[in-house]
């Protein structure tokens with residue numbers, strides 16, 4: 001619960017290497033995520049070379065802070081078995097869900113290991129493909145810079161549960177105020193929700 005609530009996207013890193021055991025622990029957490037049919041079609045490329053980190057930052061629209069992370073994990077999906085078993089749904093949807101679950105495991109594990117990370121999905125996929133020799137049939141979904149944090153960002157705003165969760169049917173709101181006193185999950189709310197709230 002602490003990792004879920006206190007993890008933040010980190011975009012400033014110390015110039016300090018990440019121990020290999022920690023990298024392996026993060027990857028291991030990634031491959032313990034649920035996956036459709038337990039096919040585990042994800043693949044992870046760990047990038048340490050400085051030149052490649054710079055190139056990945058450029059491929060991410062000039063997000064140069066990425067290159068300061070000593071490790072960048074690139075999340076890919078093979079999709080061939082997903083396509084064979086589940087068809088188009090497997091190739092285009094399950095593969096994204098699988099990789100997203102895997103990514104969250106990695107972000108939380110990085111936090112638990114005292115590291116900072118950030119999921120980055122805004123990038124030129126063909127450029128990343130070229131930089132890392134990724135074959136055309138492999139999908140590239142996310143890049144995750146990992147390193148020791150050099151910042152402690154404030155928690156960004158989260159919507160209240162009553163604004164995103166319905167009871168029994170779509171649009172049917174909770175009759176009691178779920179934002180108050182249900183349990184530790186809701187204690188974190190710091191801003192009141194209004195119907196017209198728009199982030």
Ligand SMILES: Cc1cc2nc3c(=O)[nH]c(=O)nc-3n(C[C@H](O)[C@H](O)[C@H](O)COP(=O)(O)O)c2cc1C
Pocket residue numbers: 007008009010011063118119120121122123156
């Ligand atoms: C699909 C996706 C794409 C993202 N792409 C980027 C990105 O390109 N650059 C970036 O700095 N952060 C990126 N983020 C991180 C979000 O900005 C961040 O998770 C959000 O602001 C909430 O902050 P938190 O992670 O600290 O809770 C991305 C997150 C997701 C889930």
